[in-house]
Amino acid sequence: MTTARVHRDRPAKHPHDDAPDTAADFRRLSVLDDGPEKDALRARIITAWIPMANRLARQFRNRGEALEDLRQVAQLGLVKAVIRYDPTRGIAFESFAVPTVVGEVKRHFRDHMWEVHVPRRVQELRNRVRTACRELGPSLEDRVPDVTEIAAHTGLSADDVRLGMQALDSYTALSLDAELSSTEDGYSLLDTLADQEPGFDQVIDREAVRPELSRLPERERYILYLRFFCDMTQSRIAEHLGISQMHVSRLINRTCAALCDQVMTDRPRRTAPRPPGPGHPAA
Numbered sequence: 001m002t003t004a005r006v007h008r009d010r011p012a013k014h015p016h017d018d019a020p021d022t023a024a025d026f027r028r029l030s031v032l033d034d035g036p037e038k039d040a041l042r043a044r045i046i047t048a049w050i051p052m053a054n055r056l057a058r059q060f061r062n063r064g065e066a067l068e069d070l071r072q073v074a075q076l077g078l079v080k081a082v083i084r085y086d087p088t089r090g091i092a093f094e095s096f097a098v099p100t101v102v103g104e105v106k107r108h109f110r111d112h113m114w115e116v117h118v119p120r121r122v123q124e125l126r127n128r129v130r131t132a133c134r135e136l137g138p139s140l141e142d143r144v145p146d147v148t149e150i151a152a153h154t155g156l157s158a159d160d161v162r163l164g165m166q167a168l169d170s171y172t173a174l175s176l177d178a179e180l181s182s183t184e185d186g187y188s189l190l191d192t193l194a195d196q197e198p199g200f201d202q203v204i205d206r207e208a209v210r211p212e213l214s215r216l217p218e219r220e221r222y223i224l225y226l227r228f229f230c231d232m233t234q235s236r237i238a239e240h241l242g243i244s245q246m247h248v249s250r251l252i253n254r255t256c257a258a259l260c261d262q263v264m265t266d267r268p269r270r271t272a273p274r275p276p277g278p279g280h281p282a283a
Contacts, residue, residue: 018051019094026087046075046082049097053078056101063109070105077104118167125164128154212262220255227252 022045029045032038057074061067081097110123118126132153136145145153150161176190213221219241226232226240234252238245 018049018055020048022048022093023087026085026093030087042082046079049078049082049093050075052094052097053101056098057105060105060109065109073105073108074101077101080104122163122167125156125160126167128156129161129164130168208263209259212259216255220251223248223251224255
């Protein structure tokens with residue numbers, strides 16, 4: 001009987017040894033005025049709870065971030081929790097601090113660790129899919145679970161599972177200089193990317209202008225031909241046609257402006273072609 005009473009009266013051990021009893025300090029902190037004494041007491045409370053913050057940080061190790069950096073982020077969350085905690089609400093500090101610290105670490109991963117911006121919902125789907133793959137792995141003989149199996153395990157729809165699986169590869173980016181495993185001679189991902197073809201713009205401009213060129217008076221069409229296809233100067237064109245150079249210049253500028261205006265009118269949603277330049281295939 002005596003032994004049973006002793007065990008009954010003994011205070012229950014806290015599930016974590018890094019949870020100090022600072023209830024009295026928090027009550028005193030809540031009534032102190034701002035000043036050195038309050039700052040010193042707050043710093044003492046933070047120091048007492050730092051082991052808990054470090055324990056929570058260790059839960060996120062091996063995810064691409066240094067453990068020391070995770071500890072700093074977790075301790076920042078601890079500072080915020082101490083500042084915001086109100087002991088008069090009757091909630092234990094640990095119950096308030098743990099979500100605050102964990103949330104700070106998760107925000108750090110979301111805002112600073114993803115190479116590609118991924119919406120928060122997709123990040124959460126990715127985490128659920130990743131966890132499901134890890135939990136299902138031992139029972140599948142090292143086979144990767146399929147969409148149906150993950151959906152049944154998580155309760156997610158097949159579309160959400162696919163979205164989460166796509167995000168699995170979005171956490172880190174692959175360098176363009178990375179060598180492709182299926183190739184030889186140092187063939188990299190950069191070598192597979194196509195270059196922009198400047199000739200495409202000329203094709204678009206040529207096809208946009210072609211119908212309008214056929215409607216020009218024969219003299220204006222001939223002048224454009226001499227200027228942009230035969231690469232003749234305005235002086236030579238003027239001499240060839242027996243007119244002044246000023247007249248040739250006005251005809252070229254007026255004709256090119258009219259072509260652009262007409263293309264804009266016929267295709268208002270397309271970018272107007274650039275006026276033909278030297279050597280430009282306008283027809």
